[in-house]
Amino acid sequence: MSQTNTAAAEQAKQNKAKHRRQFIKTLFSRKIAIAAFVILILMILSAFLANFIAPYNPDEISIRERTQGPSAAHWLGTDEFGRDVLSRIIYGSRVSLIVGVLAVMIACVIGTSMGMVAGFFGGVVDDVISRVAEAIRVIPQVVLAIALCSVFGGGIVNVAIILGISNMTVYIRMMRSQVLSIKERDYIMAGKLQGNSPLRLMLRHILPNSISPIIVTMTQQIGGTILAEAGLSFLGLGISVPTASWGSLVSGGRDFLLTNPVYSLAPGICIALLVICLNTLGDGVRDALDPRLRGEA
């Protein structure tokens, strides 16, 4: 008896491993997903290893070399203070990645759970959450972020939290509408009739079935958030002045677009690349999570 029990448990363990393999296989079933993954890893690595990779100190001012185009010494040229743009981009990836990813994570976790609770319980709970979300939404996102920044101050984490809160409403509304349609399905009723607690019902049955559009929105929002951080920094509310971020580099270079386009374009391309990679990977994750698509890949 105990032998069959352990055999069955062993079987279950194997199944789990098989599922993990299947997940990875589907995720990387498209070549472009592998490329996106590699680029993303490179970006993260360069952010971690900025001290070793960057050819210059990003904040070192050299008036003699200011606003130069690309050269052998400065691959991407220099800015108006003669700082090396390549080094600034490499260091700037730290700020941008942290702010972008952290802000979206905060928005997603809070927004999704509030939306799920609102949709699931309905009634007064729904009314309160929906009205709060609408109230936040009425204020333009940047204005809200500016207001919060001037109250709580700048800094990477603060900026991430503030951008997260101002982005949250998208997830609340999206999740709420997803839950409203999913909770009418028979399998949710079946779950309820089996005696599932509301929490378990939400986490085990509703969340996995409504996650796809959330993942796609998340990957798209990271780019927007990085640019929003630039806007705040430009106004002097975000990251304090000498520290570089991709967004501040783009806005810093815009005065030199005609004379030295690389200054502004290079960090812009980095943002675009990051968003494209995240998007591709996001699509892959969405497909790999969906058993209906998993089999076909």
Place this chain on the structure above:
Amino acid sequence: MAHLLEVKNLVTTFRSDGKEFNAIEGVSLHLDRGEIVGIVGESGSGKSVTMLSCLQLIASPGRVAGGEVLLEGVEGNLLDHDSESETMRQVRGGRISIIFQEPMTSLNPVLTVGYQIQENLLLHNPGLSPEEARRRTVEAMKMVNIPDAESRYNYYPQQFSGGMRQRIMIAMAMAPKPDILIADEATTALDVTTQAQLLEMIRTIAKETNTAVIMITHNLGLVARYAERIYVMYGGHIVETSGCKEIFHDTQHPYTRALLRAIPRLDDPKDRILIPIDGLPPVPSQRPEYCPFYPRCEYHCERCTSHTDYSLKEVKPGHYSACCLTGQELADKEAELRGRSYKEAPERASSEELCLDVADVRKYFPVYKGLFRKKVGEVKAIEDICFTLRQGETLGVVGESGCGKTTLARCIMRMYEPDEGKIVFRGTDVAHLKDRELKPFRPKVSMIFQDPFSSLDPRQNAGSIVGESLLIHKLVKDSGEYEQRVDELFRKVGMDPALKDRVAHEFSGGQRQRIGIARALSSNPSLIICDEPISALDVSIQAQIINLLEDIQAELGISYIFIAHDLAVVKHISDRILVMYLGRVMEIAPCDELYEKPLHPYTQALLSAIPVADPLIEENREVVTVQGEVPSILKRPSGCPFHNRCPKCTDRCKTETPALHDAGNGHLVACHLC
């Protein structure tokens, strides 16, 4: 002799995953003026594809790959004309009309019904003056018995009920006076009494106007009642064709024989054993070269696999079958098979112990309107529901859509809290318990759902769907016991435990329903509520599920409440039957008693509306059609809810609601007259 419509060797292919496969292979059929022909088959057998191919309505990735379609009055092969050519457009709607299954979506909601009928009329008769067109539209609406046709001309589709909309579809199809009317599952979505009315009407119109009708359906009863000639399709082929009576009484092809043995009939004796067809219908892309029915066929022999010519052969005058075995071989095999003893119908013993006692249950739903959600009225979903259920017994609940069957089920399951009344489950009144107090009750009552596609979580694998309540109610000690119990449940419903890490979409409808049953059984319930558990399944699969449910009951002594609109199925599985109409109980009686001596006029009408899959019996049956349709639950008539459709209505029925009273033999009825 030339036929009105003749189809020869029609082949339609579909492309999927870069491979082409044949959806229908070499279908030949013909049709004469004024004839009613039935095409029967399960889903995926190619019934609809055949008719759509004739009209060149097959959309990409499908295409008509070959064959001939000859229509009287059209030069040459219809398939040689371009799909968008003037000829084809005149044929569609003008010569051949189609009515589809779903009346709720087949009319345009922003145009009046009059306009929509007239539009079709003008397309095919361009010379018609507006007055003439209007006159003929009203005429068409009168033909399909729409009351006040003149004033209804300017109504919009949403002002009509489902049955009325289907009438409008028929009027639209018939207005240009076509030669052929194709009814593609035209009444499947409707209530049985409405279905009977509509089909009677189509038959009358067809005979008056000499229009040929092709009925496409999966319901053998319907073709037995209405069709004159029948084509049986399976796996993209026509396997048998003959006159209606010959198909049912001199059945040739093994598939047709198996089908007739598998379906429950209204006139069955109670203990008849359904012999299910094993296995699943073939997937078109994996269809073998030889007979598609071979793997499921009881009669198959070695010769079948080498026989690839699957054309129809005349077995008897006018009777064609596609089986390669001779009549003698079939008869021998038949004798051998029938000699073999089949599993006995399982013995079900219901004890005297009461499982459920429902008394005076009432549930109204408030209707809110306006900005401040002011309550403006209520939907009287169910009221005065009383019945009892013994342990191990099956109670069938029948009624048309909107009669409150599902609301009743949900009240018993305590998805809804009834406004009033008692639901005593094994000694405890659960009607007004709070969610937390209900927890011990949950595992004791489970439910099997109608739609096997939406009742299983698409993100969970089959094993965790089945095992979920084991974990919730801590019915197993460790993970090993859990796995073992799940495997046991899989085997109990006839599935291989190796399939447990597949997800829902990888299973067929029948298999999904088995998983649903395994889930219902997992918590060792004493009562299972089956809400139309087989109506979404193919006919050949239904018998498998019915037998499974009966076996499980015999083994575990579970009580069932079996909700269905198909009275033949209910009769087969139930010990007692409860008939509902507009939220009220009309009649409760032991099964045989109800079918032999229905007392309530509504039960009588319901029974006679259901066709029996036997043309000889159908010929002699007296069909009592009731007038009108089921009224909206918002406008329940006062007094007896059935009084405005009842042929025996008296003044008392209009004012006084009859109470359920005993008419002897445990037969309860709510009617003043009996």
